Amino acid sequence: MGTEAQGGQKTAGANKVAPATGKLGVMVVGLGAVATTFIAGVEAVRRGLAKPIGSLTQMGTIRLGKRTDNTSPLIKDFAPLADLNDLVFTGWDIFEDNVYESAAHAQVLDKDLVEQLKPYLETIKPMPAVFDQYYVKRLHGTHVKKGKNKRDLADQVVADIRAFKKTVDRVVMIWCASTEIFIKPTAVHQSIEAFEKGLENDDIAISPSQIYAYAALSEGVPFANGAPNLTVDTPAMVELSKKNAAPICGKDFKTGQTMMKTVLAPAFKARMLGVSGWFSTNILGNRDGEVLDDPESFKTKEESKLGSLDYIFQPDLYPTLYKDLYHKIRINYYPPRGDQKEAWDNIDIFGWLGYPMQIKVNFLCRDSILAAPIALDLVLFMDLAKRTPSLRSIGIQEWLSFYLKSPQSAPGLYPEHDLFIQSMKLKNTLRHIMGADLITHLGLEYYD
Numbered sequence: 001m002g003t004e005a006q007g008g009q010k011t012a013g014a015n016k017v018a019p020a021t022g023k024l025g026v027m028v029v030g031l032g033a034v035a036t037t038f039i040a041g042v043e044a045v046r047r048g049l050a051k052p053i054g055s056l057t058q059m060g061t062i063r064l065g066k067r068t069d070n071t072s073p074l075i076k077d078f079a080p081l082a083d084l085n086d087l088v089f090t091g092w093d094i095f096e097d098n099v100y101e102s103a104a105h106a107q108v109l110d111k112d113l114v115e116q117l118k119p120y121l122e123t124i125k126p127m128p129a130v131f132d133q134y135y136v137k138r139l140h141g142t143h144v145k146k147g148k149n150k151r152d153l154a155d156q157v158v159a160d161i162r163a164f165k166k167t168v169d170r171v172v173m174i175w176c177a178s179t180e181i182f183i184k185p186t187a188v189h190q191s192i193e194a195f196e197k198g199l200e201n202d203d204i205a206i207s208p209s210q211i212y213a214y215a216a217l218s219e220g221v222p223f224a225n226g227a228p229n230l231t232v233d234t235p236a237m238v239e240l241s242k243k244n245a246a247p248i249c250g251k252d253f254k255t256g257q258t259m260m261k262t263v264l265a266p267a268f269k270a271r272m273l274g275v276s277g278w279f280s281t282n283i284l285g286n287r288d289g290e291v292l293d294d295p296e297s298f299k300t301k302e303e304s305k306l307g308s309l310d311y312i313f314q315p316d317l318y319p320t321l322y323k324d325l326y327h328k329i330r331i332n333y334y335p336p337r338g339d340q341k342e343a344w345d346n347i348d349i350f351g352w353l354g355y356p357m358q359i360k361v362n363f364l365c366r367d368s369i370l371a372a373p374i375a376l377d378l379v380l381f382m383d384l385a386k387r388t389p390s391l392r393s394i395g396i397q398e399w400l401s402f403y404l405k406s407p408q409s410a411p412g413l414y415p416e417h418d419l420f421i422q423s424m425k426l427k428n429t430l431r432h433i434m435g436a437d438l439i440t441h442l443g444l445e446y447y448d
């Protein structure tokens, strides 16, 4: 008989994960609202001024063994994660503002807190960015790199990475920059060789985010993507990630409305309740909202937000319940709200004998407050993946789907969107790499 704690499935030994010694360098692309809330937040926590609420790596526990064992250490005590005191930040932006100025501009954190952190935050100054307005129509950047072609720009990012590597022990890169226009994969994305030719030829399907990602992966640096851009979601980047043991994961931080969606939809499906319509609308007034006001950037976000329901509901398997679902998403730029986004969902469901019902969700959230802990966890877990022999060379870290609106998975494998399955997958991956028993939730042994 199987046990709730499945000893038979353990494979890796604890000694195999390299320890998190020394400094972890965090290279952040885009020092806007999310990035500055993340960096300032880490500093506030380091100084004991605030708590890292929303961060699984800092606050979460992991159960080991049977429920009767009462063993639930903190995740950060169980797996060798980098300590917050060992994080060193740098980054790029198309504006010259340092992190203090950018945090003040974003107006996410209280002025008092930002002022207290000023001496530290103003030491982080952006390096000139790789940018082209063709890919983000609403921004006009001046602090940008110049190069003879895209290959030259990639080489300049590689030089930035190498210089930073000399000052720290390990490096992770995370994209917290704007949403680019919608780009479909083309021939240039099918192999490393084709991509490298495309860099030489200034191929239009290669956007700045792909140039940063290419530079990171070429240098063996893990790359996480907070935006819905195509970036590493291509065969070329998967190949490069595997080749250089540089982990990648899905894209677009799963923060507010989509997080709620991937909690509610599995509940309806678990109870076999039908859904005929799901209308989601948002108002937000930060720079992200302004960028998404451009139809081409919105299209990238829309595709990312639309995916989850189709995969969770499996309409092919449950045509009676979900085949005719009408799913609509709107994002409206509304400056008075700043970062304090408001999201409404109207869900038309139906139950026994087809009788209709409605659910309304009104989430008054703070976009960057929700995104910052996700950025932190992704950075720490990507660094852990890089130090784990059984993870670093597999490319896509599907176990980090928990954090992302568009999970990435192996070719032919449908992505898992259900937040609770994702959470189980994440924790079982940690148990697995640390040589602990996996948890199956079977639990018959308690009744023997």
Ligand SMILES: NC(=O)c1ccc[n+]([C@@H]2O[C@H](COP(=O)([O-])OP(=O)(O)OC[C@H]3O[C@@H](n4cnc5c(N)ncnc54)[C@H](O)[C@@H]3O)[C@@H](O)[C@H]2O)c1
Pocket: 029, 030, 031, 032, 033, 034, 035, 092, 093, 094, 095, 106, 129, 130, 131, 132, 136, 139, 176, 177, 178, 179, 208, 209, 226, 227, 228, 252, 253, 254, 255, 256, 286, 287, 288, 291, 366, 367, 368, 370, 371
């Ligand atoms: N906050 C959330 O809840 C959330 C959720 C999911 C995804 N996101 C995504 O995270 C990203 C950041 O959001 P934000 O609110 O911080 O936006 P923001 O506009 O405040 O910050 C983005 C920053 O990136 C910079 N930038 C743009 N292109 C760049 C480039 N090529 N290189 C370097 N810097 C560049 C901009 O100048 C800006 O400072 C957006 O793409 C957004 O869609 C946010």
